[in-house]
Amino acid sequence: MTLSQIPTPLATLIARTQALDGGRRKGALHGGVVTQLRNLIVTGVLAPGAKLNEREICEQLAVSRTPVREAIKTLIQDGLLRALPNQSAVVAELDLDHVTALIDVVTTIEGLAGELAARNISEEAIAEIGLLHYRMRLHHARDELPGYFEANTAFHRKIVEIAANPVLLWVWDLLALRVDRARYSSNLWPTRWMMAIEEHQGILDALSARDSARAGEALRQHVRNGLSGLVAALSGEQPEPPQKRPDDDPVG
Amino acid sequence: MTLSQIPTPLATLIARTQALDGGRRKGALHGGVVTQLRNLIVTGVLAPGAKLNEREICEQLAVSRTPVREAIKTLIQDGLLRALPNQSAVVAELDLDHVTALIDVVTTIEGLAGELAARNISEEAIAEIGLLHYRMRLHHARDELPGYFEANTAFHRKIVEIAANPVLLWVWDLLALRVDRARYSSNLWPTRWMMAIEEHQGILDALSARDSARAGEALRQHVRNGLSGLVAALSGEQPEPPQKRPDDDPVG
């Protein structure tokens, strides 16, 4: 079932983002296509298992096949797509097993980041983290989920940046793609908001105190809690059984 | 300084590997080019900072630019190359800082792998690990460094496989590229052989006993020792200080 057979939200979403001829600098197409497709996959607009037809993407993004092909290769490397030989790449499945597997790895990585960050952190960095924390609280108070998401990602990434370990940051960025994807495909978050904010406060405190062990442990707990809840949510709701497709229900 | 200006070991090495038209299956060129270039980079044949001229690679590998371009993009994703806009990709530097940064991350990842593996390990897997351990001892006894390298990598990767966490394996594979690269660029290993083998024995014992904590700790110690030694070696020899550039030394 290709995208052209459904009302193709792909088209509308891409159209809204103004294709990607904004900059028109020479080397911008490849990166632009990667970003576009990545967002579509992470946010779930392109459902797991969906086939990516190069030709269609070319038309929607108004570019030729070359950058699209390269972008697809990139996303395969990132693990967001699966490659089948001589066939369309498909959006990688979001197995429960896979998300479960993420828990241990991300927990470990973020724990390490917390430990390292607590050692290196400067007053300025503490202030930046605090700023992001309060941005999150603000978004929470206003019930602005997207803003909260963004600030949350920035908060965690900032900690990894403070850890001042480029390899760690690189790995974290790769993992964050998958975490975000899982996060977007679940939508029970309000229940964890309060708890997450308290945990963030604890992390901030530990970092401010430059307590390496406590920061690491706080982050591990926080990440494990979050991802475990996410897995629970996914295992409870994700089966998405009556995801009625418009061309079903032949009676109507 | 392009490759064509030096006796281009690239050519000879690639020629020896019989280009890559062996299989001639349709979808084999891209992967083949990636593998070729990756090996050249990891083994150090392509020195850090070297520019990769697409045209030259095309000629040497006897393929067109399309698969080469895609392969370069892939290697950029892997962090083995750095992309400059509208310029040739260059082989990523092998900063001491970067290798140092690897220590913490790889240590943590392998430690996690050890913990998980110790829980899941089957009798068959124990035997496989033991087999690899003794293959290493054999290669050590025979002073066969390449064989030892290979078995060593297989030993560590097998542990990660036993951990049965696909995300962990994915991350490990990515990190292994960098570790191998650093390892190839250093060449003091004989001094650590004996110690490494003892440590491997300890890891094997811990895994056999299904002692998760001990296995994790043994692996962490082992990896940290190895990588620290590697950093020490690199910082001692690698600075390649009198890498006299022909246009230096205006006195001469």
Add this chain to the structure above:
DNA sequence: GGGGCGGAAATTGCATGCAAGCACTCATGG
């Protein structure tokens, strides 16, 4: 002699053309 500048060659980035392989259809036989 040194530094700045103009132009040409070379290189990357993107678009397109062509062939091989897979999927889908439909007819055919059991």
Add this chain to the structure above:
DNA sequence: CCATGAGTGCTTGCATGCAATTTCCGCCCC
């Protein structure tokens, strides 16, 4: 009615052509 197989169209994989940008070189000016 179901299984099977040939034919056709579509899709990917690779090769190649064209434009923009960088780089390199020689030249000119100071």
